[in-house]
Amino acid sequence: MANDLAIVDVAGVGLNATDTVIRLPHFPAFNSKTKVLSVERCAGGQVASAVVACRRWGLSARYVGSVGDDDAGQFQRRELDKEGVEAHWLVARGARSQFAFVLVDEPTGERTILWGRDPKLTIRPEHLDRRWVERARLLLVDGHDAPAAAQAARWARAAQIPVVADVDNLYSGVEGLLESADYVLASEEFPARLLGEADPLRALPMLARDFGCRLTAVTLGERGALAWDGARFHYAPAFLVDAVDTTGAGDIFHAGYIYGILAGWQTDRCLEFASAAAGLNCTRIGARGGISPVEEILRFAEAAHRRESAYEVGPRGHAAARKP
Ligand SMILES: Nc1ncnc2c1ncn2[C@@H]1O[C@H](COP(=O)(O)OP(=O)(O)O)[C@@H](O)[C@H]1O
Numbered sequence: 001m002a003n004d005l006a007i008v009d010v011a012g013v014g015l016n017a018t019d020t021v022i023r024l025p026h027f028p029a030f031n032s033k034t035k036v037l038s039v040e041r042c043a044g045g046q047v048a049s050a051v052v053a054c055r056r057w058g059l060s061a062r063y064v065g066s067v068g069d070d071d072a073g074q075f076q077r078r079e080l081d082k083e084g085v086e087a088h089w090l091v092a093r094g095a096r097s098q099f100a101f102v103l104v105d106e107p108t109g110e111r112t113i114l115w116g117r118d119p120k121l122t123i124r125p126e127h128l129d130r131r132w133v134e135r136a137r138l139l140l141v142d143g144h145d146a147p148a149a150a151q152a153a154r155w156a157r158a159a160q161i162p163v164v165a166d167v168d169n170l171y172s173g174v175e176g177l178l179e180s181a182d183y184v185l186a187s188e189e190f191p192a193r194l195l196g197e198a199d200p201l202r203a204l205p206m207l208a209r210d211f212g213c214r215l216t217a218v219t220l221g222e223r224g225a226l227a228w229d230g231a232r233f234h235y236a237p238a239f240l241v242d243a244v245d246t247t248g249a250g251d252i253f254h255a256g257y258i259y260g261i262l263a264g265w266q267t268d269r270c271l272e273f274a275s276a277a278a279g280l281n282c283t284r285i286g287a288r289g290g291i292s293p294v295e296e297i298l299r300f301a302e303a304a305h306r307r308e309s310a311y312e313v314g315p316r317g318h319a320a321a322r323k324p
């Protein structure tokens, strides 16, 4: 590899997936038949989708991920090529690329995901080139291949590059990743899985203290996003949108937060932009279907209505859950 690898704004190491998005008039009952409204093949995957959003917003981006030598792998490669993302593919011979069947409930837009990942797709620390990480202004990782993500995060930290971690499940070795992550933006269920503490008001400070993170946050779907910065809570309600498909809301939320970090914004502004970007993404089908231009997201955040707040943050940064 050439020594003149460009410095990009965002480097992402982690998942891509090929989603078959199946829209249904209602979530199916056990042992029933349901006629589908539409079926579409969409590119998804946490890190790949977030990196694509950053690129659409004018940032330069690098992606490192794995695919099988199948048709879906070609599809993933074409999609990132088309977006102008610098991609480094680990191609697993004889493997099926990561896939998901996404059942979308038409009335609410909420998605239920059935997914699979061939073990041959595992990214290992020795697959990574240190320069992929070091030649970037920020690193995004997910927790699926935690040892590789942790390796990338340690390299980033050594080079003083901020690390954003998108964690949802307890993959083995995820603690090692958290130790080197600056911004941990987790799913709602993650703190209970890791710490046995489901209440984010207690879990977010615990997570920050135990792993030395600069910011810990959970996204709560329609109930918004709550963050702890080591001294105070921050909360952003979700925006009121006509949700068609919530697939990728979390991915685009992460992208929005990253955009804010790189723009030098304060926490509240990052959260608001991330929420608006994620909300708009829910108005179209697919994980990347509703990625909107920056100006549109800013206008939307200014003008749109918010859903009812799930938390109230006092003037000194204390937070309390609001009664539903
Ligand atoms: N139905 C919705 N309407 C408006 N915004 C939403 C909706 N679902 C998610 N969001 C926004 O996207 C963010 C991330 O969504 P969430 O559902 O928590 O992530 P995930 O995609 O991992 O399930 C939320 O914090 C919220 O701002």
Ligand SMILES: [Mg+2]
Binding pocket: 221, 246, 249, 250
């Ligand atoms: Mg969701």
